[in-house]
Amino acid sequence: MSHTTSTETPPPRAQDNHHDGDGDDDDYVPYVPVRKRKEAQYERIASRYNQRLPATVAAANGKDRVRDHKARAESEDDSEDDRAAGPRSTVNLVEQAVELRKQQLASGMEKTEEEKRLEEEAKILEAHKQKKQLASAAELAQGIQYTEAMRTSWHPPAHIRAKTPEQHEQLREKFHIIVEGEDVPPPIPTFKEMRIPKPILDYLKSKNIKKPTPIQLQGLPVAFSGRDMIGIAFTGSGKTLAFSLPLIMLALECEGKLPLIQGEGPVGVILCPSRELARQTYENISAICQVLERAGHPLLRTLLCIGGISMHDQQHTLSKGVHMVVATPGRLQDMLEKQKINFNICRYLCMDEADRMVDMGFEEDVRNIMSxxxxxxxxxxxxxxxxKKIQDFARSALVKPVVVNVGRAGAANLDVIQEVEYVKDEAKIIYLLECLQKTAPPVLVFAENKHDVDDIYEYLLLKGVEAVAIHGGKTQEEREYAIRSFKSYKKDVLVASDVASKGLDFADIQHVINYDMPKEIEDYVHRIGRTGRSGKTGIATTFINMGCSEQILLDLKHLLREANQRIPPVLLALDDPMDHISTSNVPGGRLRSCTFCGGLGHRITECPKLEAHRRAQMAGRTGRGDAEGHRGGEL
Structure with a gap:
């Protein structure tokens, strides 16, 4: 086999580094690493490119080098740039690039690193937006678009309407209410001025609800006016009343004008992501309807539509016409397809925990329901x-929406004292008993999966603790028994998965224990929101260790900092890329949150939830899948 010769000396073999023992070192060639030889070759090429080739030299070097030089010149942007570089041929390219960058910064042409990053995040968010609108299939097919908001017979009192926009804004600033939208209805500081019937006012007083919370103060007038809206407020702030009262008032007005008969209704529907939340909302609405009936108003019939219960038990309600429906998406879709109910006169749709429904894969179910x-x-x-991702998606279904925001979306309730403890996995179950001694019962314990829920429940029973458990793998009877006995104070501890974290209202919960840190910071906010409700204070204890992802720990760190809570040393020791970002350059002096999940400890480019969403899409699934064993689109 013949070998070609090379212009460079090949590296000596390993044995060439050894002397042959005759003492002659003149032929020894030192070994030169490949990297250094490559660098030397690059330097020679760069030095040739930085030198201009005079015509005489080019001619002496032959036509080939002239052609190569012309090809390099033609690869530049244009001939003017080439001529401009001519007089500065003695300055190397790196120095020219640095000087050009300075000129661009001085002239405002060059974007800052933050601007570039925001553009990149906007592109990522746009790529993962839901392409389909949250609207009826018939409306999309026919190109129907509503341009005007719905009108109602309700209007604010004259003295409220007489106030100036500046006075309305002062009231909003007092309660830290931020509104967006056109022609926003004014905030109203009392229930009486909202023209709510006296029997309901008396009922609210009996529940120690004497004045509206900030979300009710602005959200109720918006809903009473018939406007589409997005309401954002921390857990335990009275959101259920803010969307239930407008539906009750609408149903009362419709029944007063023309009573419903069999086959008619509902007037409005409330969608909830879990059975327990739907039942809780149903019970609250039913209690107000009973108060109205006792006061002489027409009877308003409410239908509970959830999996795990027999609809035959509610046949008497269906036989007389239904005013309101509280449902989970799967069972409601089934009832509509079987024509048990219809939306022929339905004028009101509320989605409670709307972002969680989209995350849990209910998007298609909701779109089918809207058809x-x-x-x-x-x-x-x-x-x-x-x-922001969910807000943008929601706006596709709304007409001139009003966004009512009390605090930052995804912020923790400031009435909750958050304590974070570093506990190894093997010590969790023992340390749990110590944490139960912090406060008097009732206490709520959260775990990520149902196997941990069962293990904790059995351990507490062995230790003599009165406990019940709830997760998606239990039957509906078991779940209802657990919730009922815990709410009636017959049991001291409720061990639950995240099925109990979304919207459920437990009275007088003083302590929430997170047996593990959830994988998403939104779940953490919902968990600790089960305490510190209605102006009361509460404690949330969370166990963390090195098994938690660093990203979720960074989110937790910034959430604690935002709420002025103590940050444990283990979180302070984390390498935090957000620490170098000054809040002085951010509007409102607040760190920019991830636009995909709302976490403060990362940007969308490092979002763990976005990565999980991508993996789910690659696997051919939507949303979060069957994390709790839900059937037909409901937990």
């Missing part, structure tokens, strides 16, 4: 955590 509407409806969306 049963025959005309325009008022759409109201509420949640404690609603990132």
């Amino acid at each position: 049963f509407f025959r005309h325009q409806r008022q759409t109201v969306l509420y949640s404690a955590t609603m990132p």
Whole structure:
């Protein structure tokens, strides 16, 4: 086999580094690493490119070098740039690039690193937006678009309307209410001025609800006016009343004008992501309806539509016409397809915990449900955590929406004292008993999966603790028994998965224990929101260790900092890329949150939830899948 010769000396073999023992070192060639030889070759090429080639030299070197030089010149942007570089041929390219960058910065042409990053985040968010609108299939097919908001017979009192916009804004600033939208209805500081019937006012007083919370103060007038809205407020702030009262008032007005008969209704529907939350909302609405009936008003019939219960038990309600429906998406879709109910006169749609429903894969179910509407409806969306991605998606279904925001979307309730403890996995179950001694019962314990829930429940029973458990793998009877016995104070501890973290209202919960840190910061906010409700204070204890992802720990660190809580040393020791970002350059002096999940400890480019969403899409799934064993689109 023949070998070609090389212009460079090949590296000596390993054995060439040894002397042959005759003492002659003159032929020894030192070994030169490949990297250094490559660098030397690059330097020679660069030095040739930085030198101009005079015509005489080019001619002497032959036509080939002239052609090569012309090809390099033609590869530049244009001939003017080439001529401009001519007089500065003695300055190397790196120095020219540095000087050009300075000129661009001085002239405002060059974007800052933050501007570039914001552009990159906007592109990522746009790429992962839901392409389909949250609207009826018939409306999309026919190109129907509503341009005007719905009108109602309700209007604010004259003295409220007489106030100036500046006075309304002062009231909003007092309660830290931020509104967006056109022609926003004015905030009203009392329930009486909202023209709510006296029996309901008396009922609210009996529940120690004497004045509206900030989300009710602005959200109720918006909903009473018939406007589409997005309501964002921390957990325990009274969102349920803010979307239930407008539906009750609408149903009362419709029944007073023309009573419903069999086959008619509902007037409005409330969608909830879990069975327990739907039942809780149903019970609250039913209690107000009973108060109205005792006061001489017409009977308003409410239908509970969830999996795990027999609809035959509610046949008497269906036989007389239904005013209101509280449902989970799967069972409601089934009832509509079987024509048990219809949306022919339905004018009100509310989605409670709207962002969680989209995350849990209910998006298609909701879109199918909306296809049963025959005309325009008022759409109201509420949640404690609603990132910009979900808000943009929600606006596709709304007409001139009003966004009512009390605090930052995804912020923790300031009435909750957050304590974070570093506990190894093997010590969790033992340390849990110590944490239960912090406060008197009732206490709520959260765990990520149902196997941990069962293990904790059995351990507490062995230790003599009165406990019950709830997760998606239990039957509906078991779940209802657990919730009922815990709410009635027959049991001291409720061990639950995240099925109990979204919207459920437990009275007098003083302590929430997170047996593990959830994978998403939104779930953490919902968990600790089960305490510190209605102006009361509470404690949330969270176990963390090195098994938690660094990203979720950074989110937790910034959430604690935002709420002025103590940050444990283990979180302070984390390498935090957000620490170098000054809040003085951020509007409002606040760190920019991830636009996909709302976490403060990262940007969308490092979002763990976005990565999980990508993996789910690659696997051919939507949303979060069957994390709790839900059937038909409901937990």
